[in-house]
Every structure is written in structure tokens, then in C-alpha cells.
Amino acid sequence: MRDQREMGAATTMKHAEALLEAMIFRSRWLLAPFFVGLIVAIAALLIKFGKELLALVLGLFSLSGSDLIVSILTLVDTALIASLLLIIAFSGYENFVSKIATGEHEDRPAWMGKVGFADLKIKLMGAIVAISAVELLKGFINVEQYTQQQLAWKVGIHLTFVFSGVMFAITDRISEGKGGEH
Numbered sequence: 001m002r003d004q005r006e007m008g009a010a011t012t013m014k015h016a017e018a019l020l021e022a023m024i025f026r027s028r029w030l031l032a033p034f035f036v037g038l039i040v041a042i043a044a045l046l047i048k049f050g051k052e053l054l055a056l057v058l059g060l061f062s063l064s065g066s067d068l069i070v071s072i073l074t075l076v077d078t079a080l081i082a083s084l085l086l087i088i089a090f091s092g093y094e095n096f097v098s099k100i101a102t103g104e105h106e107d108r109p110a111w112m113g114k115v116g117f118a119d120l121k122i123k124l125m126g127a128i129v130a131i132s133a134v135e136l137l138k139g140f141i142n143v144e145q146y147t148q149q150q151l152a153w154k155v156g157i158h159l160t161f162v163f164s165g166v167m168f169a170i171t172d173r174i175s176e177g178k179g180g181e182h
Helices: 002-058 065-096 117-141 148-181
Strands: none
Touching: 002 065, 065 117, 117 148
């Protein structure tokens, strides 16, 4: 009689554990709206890009050389941010929610499905450093609009991003080395 009660309790615990694990596994879908939100943000950046491009085209003959360069750098900056958001949306969705079923579509990016969390961190830092470099370059092109202290802050922030990116790469390299030894 006691053995049957213990078996019944064990079965109930296994059932409860299975339900809990199923609920935790399904909770990954709570991340999907975040990735959809990133796609909406890309659409917002597209509108900003179009506005900047239109201003560039309309002012092409009246812009000074430095204004032209700053305008182009703004377009580059916007494209980098949009690309970064797309990488995060694709990789995050595939790593944490579900695989994107595109089959062998000819336009499927080569990196899609191959960017792990560590790779995503490195790509993220690389994009942030590139965006920061573009902003820094824009600051130096329009140096007369900034105080020395403001430019120093821009350089300091950029160097912080560069240092962080290097540290991410070093720690990933170290962790990969330790993973290979086991």
C-alpha cells in the first residue's frame, strides 16, 4: 500500500515537472514581440533615411563640402543601425525563439542560422564601434560646433566602446580556448 502511494506521488511529481518544463520552454515566445518591435524600428529608420536622402538630393548644389560629408555619414550611420537591428532580430529570434523556415531560399543571408550568442555580441560591439566612429567623424568635420570638452567626451566614449569590444573579443577567445580543452 505504501509503495503504491509513493509511486503515485512520484508520478504526480513527474507530471508536474513535465508541465513546468513545457511552460518554461513555451515562454520563449514571449521574446517574439521584441524582435517584431525591432523590425518596426527598422521601418522607422527607413523613414528617417528617406528624409535624410531627400534633404541631401534637394540640397546637393547648395551644401558645403563638410555638410555634404556629414549628410552622407548620417545616411551611413542610419544604414549601420538598421543592419544591426536586423542582425539582432534574426539572430535573437533564431537563437531564443524558433528557427526561421526559409528553406534553401536563394536570398537567405549566409550568416543566418550560424550566428550564435557569442558571435552576436561581437557583431553588436563591432557595429556600435562603427556607429560611434561615424559620429566621432561627424564631430570632427563640424569641429567648430563643439567645445573641446564635448569633443573630448566623444573621443572618450568612442575609446570606451573600442576597449569594450576588444575585451569582449578577448573573453570570447579565452572561453573558446577553455571549451576546446575539455
